[in-house]
């Protein structure tokens with residue numbers, strides 16, 4: 001492990017999960033933390049998340065070999081600017097933002113003299129805040145590392161090794177490609193969930209509470225996604241605008257195809273389509289990225 005001291009800025013779901021995972025898997029590493037919120041810092045202290053939690057971002061990163069920014073995508077530049085005076089010259093800066101090209105640009109602008117190795121652990125839940133984190137969040141999940149073209153190979157390896165030590169599998173990817181892939185696999189599904197649940201909540205007035213009362217499994221799964229953090233997701237859509245809009249265009253075209261198939265009574269079209277999508281679900285389970293048990297293996 002190349003890092004003796006790690007600082008985490010932002011102690012919500014992801015930051016607190018990193019702190020917990022380090023505590024369990026890399027107990028020799030000293031972890032310092034900071035969050036802009038007094039309440040979050042107090043909770044993090046009560047939970048014993050780090051070796052020390054600093055009120056001041058500059059103090060939090062002093063002596064750190066690796067600094068991880070775990071704040072909403074739209075706050076990355078501010079968070080980086082706030083820690084700059086405390087950074088060691090050799091410190092590596094990373095982040096966990098859900099979109100990468102814009103964050104990489106912002107961090108390179110604010111931290112021109114430091115090595116920045118952006119990363120995205122593709123792991124999370126719909127909950128936020130320090131109490132929502134857990135040490136096994138990254139177990140067997142992908143962490144996509146998106147180094148710029150000039151990133152030193154040893155720094156890329158050190159960040160990759162760090163994530164593997166926390167239980168993740170690592171892939172290296174170009175930031176723009178990451179943003180296109182995640183637009184399809186994560187950002188568009190969230191947008192659809194926000195739309196469906198928003199539409200249903202308006203229809204709720206028409207149906208006098210029957211939407212919630214009779215919520216079926218399909219709708220309930222969307223409500224879980226649509227309960228995700230509003231600030232985080234606001235920032236993701238603003239930051240990954242181009243890739244999301246391109247994917248949404250394609251989605252609208254496919255929706256029109258299904259709309260036509262329903263209108264024309266094209267049973268074969270519908271059945272072929274649904275057979276293909278069922279196979280995708282099965283391959284995700286075969287890859288070990290989800291649970292085959294009913295209701296996604298949730299315990300009730």
Ligand code: NAP
Nearest residue numbers: 010012013014036037071072073075097098124125128129
């Ligand atoms: P979260 O639970 O809301 O935690 C973010 C924390 O950062 C909050 O406590 C927030 O405080 C704090 N913060 C905001 N601006 C700050 C600043 N300038 N300096 C220090 N602290 C600041 O969010 P999260 O789910 O952990 O997400 C964090 C990052 O991980 C985001 O970039 C997100 O895109 C990425 N990510 C999320 C998931 C997921 O499923 N949730 C998965 C992978 C990656 P306030 O609440 O007071 O603003």
